[in-house]
Amino acid sequence: MKYFLFCVFFFCIYILYEGLQKDPNLVPSNLISKEIPEFSIESLQGKNFTNVDLENKGVVILNFFASWCPPCKIEHPQLLQLSNIIPVFGIAKKNKKKDLLPWLEELGSPYEVIGMDHNGLQSINWGVYGLPETFIIQDGLVKYRHVGPILERDLEIFKNLTRKE
């Protein structure tokens, strides 16, 4: 009984210790190392934007955003910086063109193509539940998912993940 009690005690301490090493804010995605979902939506320029556009470009970034989302404004400078290194694509969730255009004009556009997710369906397919969210895609496979704005301290992670390949 004595020893059993001590075993339980040390087990609990061990779990708490292991727990310290983990970041509770990290959210996994079911899409990691899987193929990106198929989609075909209208782009801001009125053309077609599909999953094929993301597949044959090596490493790319796909960013879910909207002009009505304040944190998206916070991550914008970081996206502009990243767009100098790798191609950045965007999907604007439930955004009207007349709101989006002045927003891009004011802040500058890091995006090669912007898809218009008018009804929010694409966001659901990708498992996006809040804006902004960002995916790193390599040869059509999802490599990394970032929830929330990309802050300056996150830039290193992004640069490392996109540089290696």
Place this chain on the structure above:
Amino acid sequence: MISEIGFVFLTLTLVISSFSFAQLIYSHINSRLFVLNHLKITNLIFFFTLSSFISLTYSFLISDFSLNVVAQNSNSQLPIIYKFTGVWGNHEGSILLWLLVMTFFGFLFSKNSSATEEFKNNVLKIQNSLCFLVVSFIIFTSNPFEKSFPYPIEGGDLNPLLQDPGLAIHPPFLYLGYVGFSIIYSISVAALSDGVKNYFIKILKPWVFISWIFLTCGIGLGSWWAYYELGWGGFWFWDPVENASLLPWLTASALLHTIVVADKKKIFINWTIILSILTFILSLLGTFLVRSGVLVSVHAFANDPTRGVYILLLLASISFFGIFKYINKNTQLGRTDISMISREGMISLNNIFMLSLTFTILVGTIYPLFASVLFNSKISVGAPFFNSILMPVMFPFIAGMIIGPYTKWGKDDLIVLLNRIKILILCFFIISLLVWYLNYKTPILSIIFIALGCWIIFSSLFEVFQFINKKLRVPKKIFAQITAHIGIGLLIIGATGSSILKQEKIQFQEVGQSLKIKNFDVEFLGVKKIEGPNYISQMGVFSIKKQGEQIKILRPEKRFYNAGKQVTTEAAIHSSIFGDLYIAIGDVHEDKTKWTTRIWFNPFTIWIWIGVFFLALGGSLSFLNSLSRK
């Protein structure tokens, strides 16, 4: 200069308390080698810690930005009161406050006359060792006197949410409770090495009451602050940090009941010691969960993994020492046979329910952590889980609370007992019908719980009535118990009202538009811009009408703080004994004429705070009682 002196005092505390620690460790190897006077050590470390704390406070008041903690959490524009409360509005300062309270309790204990010198010495040896562990944590991982050069000319900002009188008193009260349990732990562990003489119960008793009162007030104030300041429209969210404070409160409440019996009947000594040690372990576990950032919580503290490891080490060694001492105690604590239907039986039932509740809430709180380590999966356990486990435990719990005070000590008979309270049971029936008649439209669960709340209050009043009927004075002890039980009854009614019966409306409201909620008409009159001392505010103006007659103007605010660029919501509340009308204002709509407004009607919320007041009052009466009977 002053801050250097503060650091010197802190180092002195470390050095001096290390003597106690060294002896505690060494006495296990060679018991009578050297004997120190731990009373003197206690006095010294209290004055050194106090001086250190005063230096830090002084640095905050004069805005000495060369200290990192001042530069990050205070600025020169801050009102003086918040410069002062900012001392504990951050991790480093709050742990220093923790240490101050810990040494203060030791100091108070050393002045306590009822214990023998030898027992006092043993208790303070343990208490000083605890202080040593905490002060080394402060110096090595969270030194408030850390400096940087060149230092900034202007500081950051105290988190705007903390710029509220609620913060000024909530953490100190909570700490007085949490840390008060350290002395209870020290007394119990010292009693274990002392062969568990019965007199330790008398020494322990006032400390249990005083810590429990402070923790009750601390939790109550925190909940009150969340309700009035955060604008979430609720008072309890089952957040890990809230649970962390509830867990020791539950075991302390069990201890409170146990120790009364232990004092009177010399039984339950085992219970008393286990609960004392467990309560302090849970306080430390709470601190670990809150400060290490292992769980996702709405309460943000600056997290640092090295701190987490250190607190874990502290938690592990203190709990290990307590458990080790308990298991290796020399004396066998005899068990007396207790009849189920008796006062003792009811109290042990109470303990069992309290502990199972504690265990379930503990599992719910740390399960996400276990799941992420063991199964690598992400799980969140929230309010629905806690509410659903709370309910089944509540019924036997309330039943025990009602029947308990009417049972006799020793042995009682169920039939005789029921016969004794037959009038009461009849009254319960009438009350239930009355509650049902008044609320027949509302969900059945709310009717049950409000009726149960009324039962508790009524059965407590019935106790008073019995004494008056026999032309006897109500004994002080009974009076304290009745007061606290009425508090629980009020709390149940308040909590039921503001959770199950809550009405909520969220909408875009146009200027001039009027909305109906409960029997109020809420008309939105517009938004004003207001400038405060260190913030700009958007103040919504709402006219509240009841049957066409204006009764009040409510002004909820949304404040934008300049320094940290943060936004806070200040809800506006119209309180009455039947419920609170609660309004919070959000953002403006694109077309500039509509605003997001959130309007709640929270029935009976005010009774929660009154209930907490009654609980604290009952605790205080018991405390005074335990002092005067010494």
